[in-house]
Amino acid sequence: MKITLLAVGQKMPDWVSTAYQEYAKRLSSDVKLDLVELPQAVNSKKVDVATSKRKESELILKALPDHVEVIALDERGKPWSTKELSAQLQGWKNNGRDVFLLVGGPDGLDQQCLELASKRWSLSNLTFPHPLVRILVAEQLYRAQSILNNHPYHRA
Numbered sequence: 001m002k003i004t005l006l007a008v009g010q011k012m013p014d015w016v017s018t019a020y021q022e023y024a025k026r027l028s029s030d031v032k033l034d035l036v037e038l039p040q041a042v043n044s045k046k047v048d049v050a051t052s053k054r055k056e057s058e059l060i061l062k063a064l065p066d067h068v069e070v071i072a073l074d075e076r077g078k079p080w081s082t083k084e085l086s087a088q089l090q091g092w093k094n095n096g097r098d099v100f101l102l103v104g105g106p107d108g109l110d111q112q113c114l115e116l117a118s119k120r121w122s123l124s125n126l127t128f129p130h131p132l133v134r135i136l137v138a139e140q141l142y143r144a145q146s147i148l149n150n151h152p153y154h155r156a
Helices: 014-026 049-063 082-095 111-116 130-148
Strands: 002-008 032-038 069-079 099-103 119-122
Touching: 002 049, 002 130, 014 032, 014 130, 032 049, 032 130, 049 111, 069 111, 082 130, 099 130
Parallel strands: 002 032, 002 099, 069 099, 069 119
Antiparallel strands: none
């Protein structure tokens, strides 16, 4: 199966790419994690938040193929424990569709993207910088897969 992390924001620091790639490559051959970066809308005093989110949403929607499962990362989403994420991952594998995880820009995802998603996932009640979100998602997917494979990485 293929999971695509579709994230608004480009030109991340090297440490972000290094950490993300480390966890993405640890996933076993039956789960492939790809990152697609989209440009962030220009933020200025002349452009309001709704307009920025709408422009980012247009890019996200263009990048989404048909017949994929869409999961929105959203602060108002449901928080999943690692074991719950593991169950989600098993469900995604079983349904046979590729999964797209959506990460919006600094102001979050536009309503259109949220409505398209089959689920909304909150990583935490804390607010994380966008570069760190990529790493957290990759690491948690690896950890969830380690549970499914009875690998000792997850010890909780």
